[in-house]
Amino acid sequence: MSNRVAVVGGGISRFDNPRYELHEEMCAEAVREMLADNSNIDYPKDIDAVIYSYFSDHLAGQLCFHWIIHDYLGLLPKPAYRVESGGATPIDALINAFMYIKSGIFKNVLVVGWEKMSELDTPKVNEFIAAASDTDFDFPVGGYYTGYYAVLETRHMYLYGETEEDLAKIAVKNHNNATFNPYAQWRSQHGTTFITVDDVFKSRLISWPYRALNCAMISDGAACMLLASEETAKKFTDSPVWITGVGLGTDTMRPGDRVDNPMYRGLYSEDESIYPGVSTKTASPYPEMANFGSIRVSGDMAYKMAGIDNPVKQLDFAELFNPYDGVELAEYEDLRFCKRGEGKILVREGVTDWGGELPCQLSGAHTAAGHPVGATSIAQAMQIYWQLTEQTANKWKTKARALSGAQRALLQGHGGTGCQSGVIIFERG
Amino acid sequence: MAYKPKKIVESLEYNKQWDEWARQGNWSPVGWRWIEGPKGYRLDKLSTTNYLVIQRPHASLYHHSYGMTSKFFKGLLEKKLYGSKCPKCGSIYLPPRAHCWNAECRLEETEWVELPPRGEVHTFSVMAFSATPFLKTLPFIIAYVRVEGCCTTVPTRLLKVNPWDVYPGLKVNINFVEHPKGDIMDIYCTPAETPDPSKRIMSSETIERLKDDMRKVKEWVVRKFGSEAKPSIEI
Known part of the structure; x- marks a missing residue:
């Protein structure tokens, strides 16, 4: 029998800027929440191995930070290592843990992720994040990540005609969701009042078409999740959440290399055919510089493993990687929530809003819950876990964004400008 | 490598003061603040405590080789625009690649061509x-x-x-x-x-x-x- 992998617990230490606690203290808080919620975990005896997730040595001025965290959490001499892949770091850490348990090497694997980005001023943080672009080509021109993603969104707008208002609607949805989330940076800094499209337009332009409220926050925070084998899961909980599919995919480091990319040519002929007759048609019309091929590849792999052929019908909600609002719109297409070019229709019809057929980002995600890189997808995974086990109302002290009876959810994460992507499908037992 | 090349063919030597500037800071505190701040893992469970926050600068100087794409950047110094061309499939790259990425070319080494501006x-x-x-x-x-x-x-x-x-x-x-x-x-x-x-x-x-x-x-x-x-x- 194949060894199924369960989620049996976890915790979050809230996202904010700044958090004055040390990195290891925030991680300890997340682990304490997990232990407080699940007295069946015999800590540290039940932890067989740990995967650590953090993005940047530069932001902290500290290499091998996980050695500090690991001993701080009292987990010596257990096996542990760090995963790093930009924004994909936390989802890769989760997938690493999944594969470890699948392999039978370890039964229970703890994933701990964090980031502290507040020690430098915002332009310096932008500089250090941009060090994850090609520093011989993209970085010296001054685009930095908001710029790289903005040129991709400009291209998608040019081809498929979504407007700045569509992007603003995504921002409104996510910020308003975050006002209910007690772990969210937006709620900490701006309170619980809702925003409107007009508020988005009034926020500072960052790189057209993105304004401040369309962009990921710079955050501190931590999260952890405990994954267990089918054999050991029942010791921890009567209501595990199963990981039924995982997927991984990659695309070019430099976004500008995607126009004629031979590796994608013909892979998705239907999406290539939905391409307007423009003067700048490329030799590789999908994804080129408009969509995210790595997300398509990772999504398809996860769907196949989980037996999903109609994501909108078969998924109850999703937490996507949304550093900028156009990314969320393109992801709807790349993850097959709709056809290529129809992401704007999902936005306009409210399909991904609270109450829609496939709510996305109930946590608020990157632009509103916050984006401490190494923790982000783990915290989103925890919000999925709480939704699928119907703990959200209790955790959030409100039913405003708590689903009832949700069976299946998708988590997607990626790094760079979609240079690598991961998808995980979670299902309640 | 950057310090002791076999031979320097041509150069614009950097101001050696950069060696000193790159040692600026050295991770040593230049100031501190004793502050009051929030503590707690959730917004509904916050208390107030004190933190010591120090200011700690550092700088560095990288000696970076452009590797096999060096001719492109030397071209820029001479106001010439070069791309790299695969002799097998004919693909021309700008940004240049020293090896073709077309799978069928099996990482063939590319050749330099001058590009129209x-x-x-x-x-x-x-x-x-x-x-x-x-x-x-x-x-x-x-x-x-x-x-x-x-x-x-x-x-x-x-x-x-x-x-x-x-x-x-x-x-x-x-x-x-x-x-x-x-x-x-x-x-x-x-x-x-x-x-x-x-x-x-x-x-x-x-x-x-x-x-x-x-x-x-x-x-x-x-x-x-x-x-x-x-x-x-x-x-």
Whole structure:
């Protein structure tokens, strides 16, 4: 029998800027929440191995930070290592843990992720994040990540005609969701009042078409999740959440290399055919510089493993990687929530809003819950876990964004400008 | 390697004061604050406590080799634009690749070709904020430009055009700065044709908003950097 992998617990230490606690203290808080919620975990005896997730040595001025965290959490001499892949770091850490348990090497694997980005001023943080672009080509021109993603969104707008208002609607949805989330940076800094499209337009332009409220926050925070084998899961909980599919995919480091990319040519002929007759048609019309091929590849792999052929019908909600609002719109297409070019229709019809057929980002995600890189997808995974086990109302002290009876959810994460992507499908037992 | 090459063929030697500047800071505190701040893992469970916050600077100087793509960057110093071409499949790369990435070419080594200083905008953004090194030149336009004959696009600054007059397909010239330094910023683009207003991708409402944004960004840059401010967009 194949060894199924369960989620049996976890915790979050809230996202904010700044958090004055040390990195290891925030991680300890997340682990304490997990232990407080699940007295069946015999800590540290039940932890067989740990995967650590953090993005940047530069932001902290500290290499091998996980050695500090690991001993701080009292987990010596257990096996542990760090995963790093930009924004994909936390989802890769989760997938690493999944594969470890699948392999039978370890039964229970703890994933701990964090980031502290507040020690430098915002332009310096932008500089250090941009060090994850090609520093011989993209970085010296001054685009930095908001710029790289903005040129991709400009291209998608040019081809498929979504407007700045569509992007603003995504921002409104996510910020308003975050006002209910007690772990969210937006709620900490701006309170619980809702925003409107007009508020988005009034926020500072960052790189057209993105304004401040369309962009990921710079955050501190931590999260952890405990994954267990089918054999050991029942010791921890009567209501595990199963990981039924995982997927991984990659695309070019430099976004500008995607126009004629031979590796994608013909892979998705239907999406290539939905391409307007423009003067700048490329030799590789999908994804080129408009969509995210790595997300398509990772999504398809996860769907196949989980037996999903109609994501909108078969998924109850999703937490996507949304550093900028156009990314969320393109992801709807790349993850097959709709056809290529129809992401704007999902936005306009409210399909991904609270109450829609496939709510996305109930946590608020990157632009509103916050984006401490190494923790982000783990915290989103925890919000999925709480939704699928119907703990959200209790955790959030409100039913405003708590689903009832949700069976299946998708988590997607990626790094760079979609240079690598991961998808995980979670299902309640 | 960077310190003791076999032979220096030609050079622009750096000001050796950079060795000292790169040791500035040295991770040693230059100041501190004893502050009151929040403590707690959730917003509904916060208390107040004290934290010591220190200021700790450091700097570094990288001796970076451009490897097998060095001829491209040496070309920039000489105001020549080179791309790399695969002798097997004929693909021309800018940014250059020393090895072809077409699977059937099995990482064949490429050859250098001189490229025409012309291309077209594939996509672009109007930058109103950026990373530390680029703040003084805000606002500016970055454009990913496909140089004639190339199978990739290269990021460049696009100058001497209003942001709303930029669209995918706009023909541009590649220009060299007066004093090249040996990085990709040695080239910039300017329109090679009068922009066609019927090809604009911004609505009139967007353009009005953008004009207001540009004004605000310029004010911010001038306020922050005074006479050192060099906004790249003239309106």
